[in-house]
Amino acid sequence: MRISTLERLILAEITKPTDRGQQKSVGPSQIGGCPRCLGEALALRLPEQYPDLQHEENFGLGSWIGSCVHFWAEHNFEIPGAIKEQKNFVYHLKGYGDIKGSTDLYVDGHIVDYKTLGKYMYDECCLQYLLEPGKLPKVEYRAQQHLYGLGWELAGYPVKTVSLCVIPKISNRKEDIKFFTEDYNRAYAEGVLKRLEKIWQWVQEGKLEELPIDDDCYRCKRVLYR
Numbered sequence: 337m338r339i340s341t342l343e344r345l346i347l348a349e350i351t352k353p354t355d356r357g358q359q360k361s362v363g364p365s366q367i368g369g370c371p372r373c374l375g376e377a378l379a380l381r382l383p384e385q386y387p388d389l390q391h392e393e394n395f396g397l398g399s400w401i402g403s404c405v406h407f408w409a410e411h412n413f414e415i416p417g418a419i420k421e422q423k424n425f426v427y428h429l430k431g432y433g434d435i436k437g438s439t440d441l442y443v444d445g446h447i448v449d450y451k452t453l454g455k456y457m458y459d460e461c462c463l464q465y466l467l468e469p470g471k472l473p474k475v476e477y478r479a480q481q482h483l484y485g486l487g488w489e490l491a492g493y494p495v496k497t498v499s500l501c502v503i504p505k506i507s508n509r510k511e512d513i514k515f516f517t518e519d520y521n522r523a524y525a526e527g528v529l530k531r532l533e534k535i536w537q538w539v540q541e542g543k544l545e546e547l548p549i550d551d552d553c554y555r556c557k558r559v560l561y562r
Contacts, residue, residue, distance in 0.1 A: 350400060351395050351400075360380070361433060361434075361435070361436075362374065362377045362378060362435065363435065363436065363437055363438075364426060364435070364437040364479070364480040364483035364484055364487075365437075365476070365480045366476075367435070367479055367480070367483060367528060367529075367531075367532050368475050368476040368477075368478065368479020368480060368483075368528055369475075369476040369479075369550070369553075370549060370550040370553040370555070370556060371535055371547045371548050371549070371550070372544075372547045372548065372549045372550075372553070372556055373550075373553060373555055373556065374532070374535055374547075375535050375538065375539050375544050375547040376389060376544065378432065378535065378536050378539045379539045379544050381432055381433070382539065382540070385542065386544065398452070398454065398505070401452055401505060402450075402451075402452040405450060405452050405503065406421075406440060406450060409440065409441075409450060410440075413441070415441070415443060416443075417443050417444055418441055418442070418443045419439075419441070419442040419443070420440065420441055420442075421438055421439070421440065422438065422439055422442065423436050423437065423438040423439075424436065424437060424438075424439065424484075424487030424488055424490070424491050425487060425490060425491070426483050426484075426486055426487040426490070427483075427486075427529050427532075429532065429533070429536060431536070431540065432536060435483075435532075436487070437480075437483060437484050437487050439484045439487070439488070442488060442493065444496075445493070445494040445495055445496035445497070446496055446497050446499065447481065447484050447485055447488060447495065447497070447498045447499065447520075448499045448500075448501050449477075449480070449481060449484070449498075449499070449500055449501070450500075450501045450503060451477070451500055451501070451502045451503065452503045452504075452505055453502055453503070453504060453505065454504075454505055454506075455504070455505075455506065457474075458502060458504045458505075460473070460474070461473040461474060461477075461500075461502055461514075461516065462502075462514060465514075465516045470517070470518055470519070471518055472498065472499075472500060472516055472517075472518045473500075473516060477500060478518070478524075479524075479525075479528045481498035481499070481500065481518070482498055482518075482520065482521055482522075482524050482525040482528065483525050483528060483529075484498065485498050485520040485521075485522070485525060486522060486525040486526075489520075489522065495520040496519070496520060497517050497518065497519055497520060498517070498518055498520050499515055499516060499517040499518075500514075500515070500516045500517075501513065501514075501515055502514045502515070502516065535547065
């Protein structure tokens with residue numbers, strides 16, 4: 337085998353689609369984020385109404401690294417009583433379908449999600465949690481975790497706290513692995529779902545382009561025609 341052939345094979349393995357990347361239905365990680373992005377994800381269920389929208393097969397090394405970390409944790413962590421990578425039903429969105437979420441770790445009422453972050457996002461999360469301890473940083477992360485909590489509660493499990501285990505992509509200090517924790521709040525999760533209902537209603541009414549864009553949405557900023 338030529339080295340050039342081997343290089344192509346390795347690159348193909350790194351960049352081939354994953355189950356996470358091919359997810360067609362919206363999940364908890366999207367529901368608390370940018371309204372326009374969420375609206376476009378929802379609108380994929382209405383191809384006749386929005387024929388120009390297509391599912392994006394995005395590849396990013398950041399996401400690939402995150403998938404590797406999740407795979408390693410799932411197959412190597414030995415934590416007593418742990419349930420790893422379980423998918424739970426969260427909500428049925430009328431006219432759209434079921435919303436489900438896969439949780440990284442559940443142990444005795446505590447839910448943990450792993451986040452591998454670059455320096456900018458890592459520093460932002462640390463600062464937000466410092467300013468508001470006991471409240472998960474980043475609205476999309478907070479919404480995601482409380483929706484996971486709702487899913488476990490609906491499945492009949494007790495839920496006490498929701499947490500982020502934040503792992504910086506570049507660091508040689510174990511002290512830089514941070515844990516952010518908040519008490520589970522069902523009312524907050526239900527509020528997030530009400531927002532989802534409103535955005536879905538706008539999409540069904542043909543008002544996708546009227547949905548606002550988050551100021552810090554990286555995806556929207558890189559789409560030049562917006």
